Amino acid sequence: MISLSAINELFGKDIKVINLGLESFCKDLKEQQVPCIHVNWRPPSEESKGLSLLEEKDIADKIEKANKEAISRLLSAQPILIGVGKAGEVIPGMTKKTILHAGPPINWDRMSEPLKGAIIGGLIYENLAKGEEDALKLAASGEITFDPCHHHSAVGPMAGVVTYSMPVWILQNKTFGNYAYCTFNEGLGKVLRFGAYSSEVLNRLYWMEQSLAPVLKEALEIKGDIDLKTIITQFLQMGDEGHNRNKAATSLLFRELAPAIVKTNFSNEQKAEVLTFIDKNDHFFLNVSMPACKCSLDPLQDIEYSTVIYTMSRNGTDFGIRMAGTGKEWFTAPCEMVNGLYFPGFDESDANPDLGDSCITETAGIGGFAMATAPAIVQFVGGTPKDAVNYTNTMYEITCAENNAYKIPNINFRGVPTGIDMRKVIETRILPVINTGIASNKAGVGQIGAGVVNPPMKCFEDALTSFIEKNNLS
Structure with missing residues (x-):
């Protein structure tokens, strides 16, 4: 048993505390100018006992x-950007009534609102539905096949909706020969991947299909394969992390694509429109970064x-x-x-x-x-x-x-x-x-x-x- 004098002697000295448990205790002590180190410790869960x-x-x-x-x-993966294609023609297992989505498998009834919104937009985009009400009925009818992007060598940001006519990047892991696919990035704000489906959103998607994709497809045919591992290595040393910050990455991709875009057979106005779209969209590279990681991990x-x-x-x-x-x-x-x-x-x-x-x-x-x-x-x-x-x-x-x-x-x-x-x-x-x-x-x-x-x-x-x-x- 500790004597009262020993306790008094202890608290008469400078105290340094090691805190286990609630971090708020450590913060309170620091506010009182008491030196404290917090140890992030938690008791083992029942499930974790299986680790033994x-x-x-x-x-x-x-x-x-x-x-x-x-x-x-x-570490030996070599992701390269090799081209642009139409989702229904290049992604394995796609049909005109297939809609790919982000995340693990899920049915219509359990889907979140932004995912449902993106699917509504996708059905209208594909002319499978005339409007919101028609799209809701079709989505719930059982006629549409919903499947994760990950089951088709693809990835999609946020709602991740991919439909038959959408243009996609085509990537390959040169080391193992496997492929990955992703739609183009629309920019921020009201966009399909966040569940928006207004006429403004759909018109942008049609422009991406009819104008952006053909220019990029021809540009990549002129340019040839683009080594994405090198670009990732570079942008990590330029202030990007490849998910929510892609300013340097987009600039590096822009430098790879711009000379080839200029050499395409499209009008100067079309070329300028494409270059401006990429330049104004700091997240443009995200939809390349994601499939680069996907094809690196799938092996x-x-x-x-x-x-x-x-x-x-x-x-x-x-x-x-x-x-x-x-x-x-x-x-x-x-x-x-x-x-x-x-x-x-x-x-x-x-x-x-x-x-x-x-x-x-x-x-x-x-x-x-x-x-x-x-x-x-x-x-x-x-x-x-x-x-x-x-x-x-x-x-x-x-x-x-x-x-x-x-x-x-x-x-x-x-x-x-x-x-x-x-x-x-x-x-x-x-x-x-x-x-x-x-x-x-x-x-x-x-x-x-x-x-x-x-x-x-x-x-x-x-x-x-x-x-x-x-x-x-x-």
Whole structure:
């Protein structure tokens, strides 16, 4: 038993505190000028107890070998931009009544409002419906096939809607020969991917199909393949992170395309219109960055015993992940709300839960994982430059490696944290960080802000359970 004199002696000295548990205790102490360090500790969950089954030497060795193979495939990927095509003609499995969407599988009844809005717009765009009411009836009729972009080697930002006639980028992973596809970026604000479908939105889509795509298609035929790994390496050293900040990336792509665009057979007016559209759209490269990450990650999907995550995605209702060692199986849980900054006139009550395939960038190690290289991103998603660095540093704790090509100058050129390990997420209770746009929870409104969000822990816990069952470890 401690004596009263000992207690008095203790509190008579300068006190330095290590705080476990609620971080608010640490903040209170600091406000009172008491030195305090917060330890981000949480008690283990019931599900996390299964990690011990993965520590036995035989399975641990198999996991280690498999994860090394996964990282080797990811780091050796060579994404290249090879062309432009029509979705229905180049994306496997597309029909005139197929609509691809972001996130894991979902039926019409459970879809979020921005996803429904984008589908309404897609049906009108394809002349399958005459207006909103007609589109709603058709969407609910069972005649339309809804399927994730990820099931068709594609990705789509936010709602991620891809229809038969839409132009798409065609990318290839030169190392493994697999392809990936993505629509063109429309810009910010009221756009289809955020669930808007006004005549202004549709007219822009028709212009992209009839004017933008033909010019870019011919320009790429003149230019030839574009090495995207080199561009990603460059923009990470120019203040972009490849998800919500793409100013440098778009400029680099512009430099690759502009001379070839000038050489196309289109009128000077058409060429100028295309060049202006790219120049005025700082997010133009996002729809190239995403499929670059997608085709880099897809070769990981068949590595037995690997605990590396190769897909993270959300549809506005469910967040889903897929893990190399469990193949194409989805592990889902309800999407979280985004913590961020809102456009004037909007607040949290107007926001839809997390949405989009764009966190494929974080899955590959850029985007939110590389925020340290893009301190200006905080002006768009909230926080401080120090927060951006902290986000990146924290992600090293849940990944297997550092990228040997994608480097961050302001943290001594460390490679971006690469290869999310399911085991480390569950063990540390640290979730991947994603920076993202915020869509309105009402169809037709569009984007209302941007911020930072995490996947639900349940996705990773379910992946662990499935891994244990698949490998008969229980």
